[in-house]
Amino acid sequence: MVNVRDEGDGKVAVTARVGVPASPPATRLLVEWVASGLELAGWPRAARSDVVLAVDEAVQNAVEHGSEPEAPVVVELDADHARARVTVRDLGRRGCPTPVGVPVAPSPHSIRGRGRVIMVALADDARWHDCDDGTEVALRFTCGGAAPEARPGRHQERVRPPSTRSDCPVT
Numbered sequence: 624m625v626n627v628r629d630e631g632d633g634k635v636a637v638t639a640r641v642g643v644p645a646s647p648p649a650t651r652l653l654v655e656w657v658a659s660g661l662e663l664a665g666w667p668r669a670a671r672s673d674v675v676l677a678v679d680e681a682v683q684n685a686v687e688h689g690s691e692p693e694a695p696v697v698v699e700l701d702a703d704h705a706r707a708r709v710t711v712r713d714l715g716r717r718g719c720p721t722p723v724g725v726p727v728a729p730s731p732h733s734i735r736g737r738g739r740v741i742m743v744a745l746a747d748d749a750r751w752h753d754c755d756d757g758t759e760v761a762l763r764f765t766c767g768g769a770a771p772e773a774r775p776g777r778h779q780e781r782v783r784p785p786s787t788r789s790d791c792p793v794t
Contacts (some may be wrong), residue, residue, distance in 0.1 A: 627663065636703040637664045645690035645713065653698045654679045657709060665704040670766045674707055677745040680738035681711040681760040689713030689758045707764045715757035722751050722758070 625639040637660045643649040657678045661671045678698070685696045690713040699710040726739035742749045748763040 625660070630703060634665060634704045635663065636701075637661075638699075638701045640697065640699045642695045642697040644693040645686045645696045646693065647686065649696060650679065650682045650686055653682045653696070653711075657698065657700055660700045661702055661707060664702040664707070666702070666707070666766050673745040674709065674762075674764050677742045677749075677762055677764075678709050678711065680741050681709075681762065684738050684760070685711050685713035685758070688719050689716055691716055705766050707766070709762045709764075711760045711762075712754055713757040714755070721753045 624641070625637065628636050628638075630636050639656075639660055641653065641656055643652060654675055658671055658675050661674060662668075666674075682696060682698065690696055694714045697710075697712045699708075699712075701708045722739060726743060728740050729736035739749075739751075742760070742762060745764075746762040747765055748761070750761045752759045752761070
């Protein structure tokens with residue numbers, strides 16, 4: 624379901640909801656869907672890239688950790704030219720609790736565990752909630768490239784990704 628409304632001055636707002644069975648191909652489909660919605664709402668490519676990366680991490684977590692295979696993963700998008708809210712929900716997986724609190728960066732040598740750190744670093748606000756035995760990830764973004772420290776309403780403190788190189792933000 625996609626709803627596009629005219630806000631005047633050539634600007635539109637997009638609200639949409641889609642659910643797909645949890646599977647690796649679902650990740651790409653949902654991320655491309657969010658990118659298309661943001662483009663329709665007038666977000667420039669550079670501003671869309673942070674949202675797309677954070678949503679990719681949230682959807683991958685829902686598929687890999689938060690859902691039984693083929694159980695639905697639902698993504699909702701509410702965006703206009705200046706802001707976006709993306710919610711990713713899964714139905715849960717036995718033995719996989721909902722993550723809470725500020726994510727802790729893994730060892731620089733670890734190949735896993737950076738998804739939540741990336742979401743917090745890119746979003747203005749990133750929250751995880753229990754939702755009907757599953758997890759809901761709510762991400763908020765502003766279009767315009769304000770530095771995260773200058774963005775109002777930060778829910779979680781900015782987490783510096785682990786790195787041994789000053790020219791590489793994530794290793």
